Amino acid sequence: MAASYESSTEYIQHHLTFLAQPVAEGGFWTVHLDTLLTTVVLGMLAFGFLWLVTRKATTGVPSRKQAFVELAVDFVQNQVKDVYTGTSKIVAPIALTTFVLVLFMNAMDFLPVDIMAWIYEHVLRQEHWRAVPTADVNTTFALALSVFALMIFYSIKVKGLGGWVHELFCSPFGSNPLLWPFNLLFNAVEYLSKPLSHSLRLYGNMYAGEIIFLLIALWATTGLVGTFAGVVLNLGWAIFHVLIVVLQAYIFMMLTVVYIAMAHEHH
């Protein structure tokens, strides 16, 4: 496949170009249709499946599908229970949504890059298409900022607006007015670092994974030895990636729960 490209740089750049659709005058007003469409389709598949299983859920002996879904849900709920002691009933569903969605988006990385590139080109008739939504910084920031918004929401809900502002100025160093700027600075750094690390961790892992798949695919075009090594390496990296995909989804979910739980804490 890479043979049709001028250079390996072009090959990689081509695979890393979004299907960008300007909405208004471009710039910020651009939508990555590939990212958005993949996310929506994956979400509909995943949550549609969950919904179908749920609709047929019995209280008696569960079917295999239901048992599987219950296992996953139970896993998420246990994690949430360990971390989150608040009363909000929506935190566990948020965790489940996050875990399932991120897991599926990450799992797009398993699809062989160039077979998919051929499908995108000849079936979807798109020259540029990136399959892994979590390798798009927009997606990870969207998720992290949503969690950030939830953090602020729960902080204000639990402590009241006054309590939250008081905390911004008076913790962690103390309520002396001289310390207010330092407290505010400290809290600002803390609040900023959370969504940044939350989103960039996932983005970095998935983006790097994607690039390594591309590099292995490049090597596979360099003759018989390269093809053989590429196949073996691709398999190895894919198997290792199973761990990364699940681990990153789990970490993302856990951080979501931890951040929301921290928002409930009084200082």
Added chain:
Amino acid sequence: MNINLTLLMQAAAFAAFIWFTARFIWPPLMRAVDTRQKQIADGLAAGEQGKKELASAEKRIADMLTNAKSKAAEIVATGDKFRSETMDAAKTEAKAEADRIIAAAKAEIQQEVARAKEQLRNQVADLAVAGATKILQREVDAKAHADLLAAIRTQL
């Protein structure tokens, strides 16, 4: 790394999926899981209860058995006592009866002996009178000598 409108749309999609999960997936599933959990807990509790009831029933049976055994032993003891008492009474009665019969027989024998003696005495007196009559060659006036005759009879 270019941030654009995709971010907002992804956030909207994320929010929609959260809403969908929280509305249509989580509650029914949790309901099913909780209901089943309760059913299992109830079943286990019922099993435990059944076990306890079985144990208490076994204990009751053992108690009843012990009770019945002691009652039976009591009845047997009472029967034994009654029998020995009855036998004792019967023995005493029989002995008394035997004594009575022996006494009656003895009395009868005595009477018989007395009667025989009387008879004999009368016969001897008669014989004596007859002898005397023969000796005196005349009839002894029984009436005249009645006192004498009676005296003889008593002396015999």
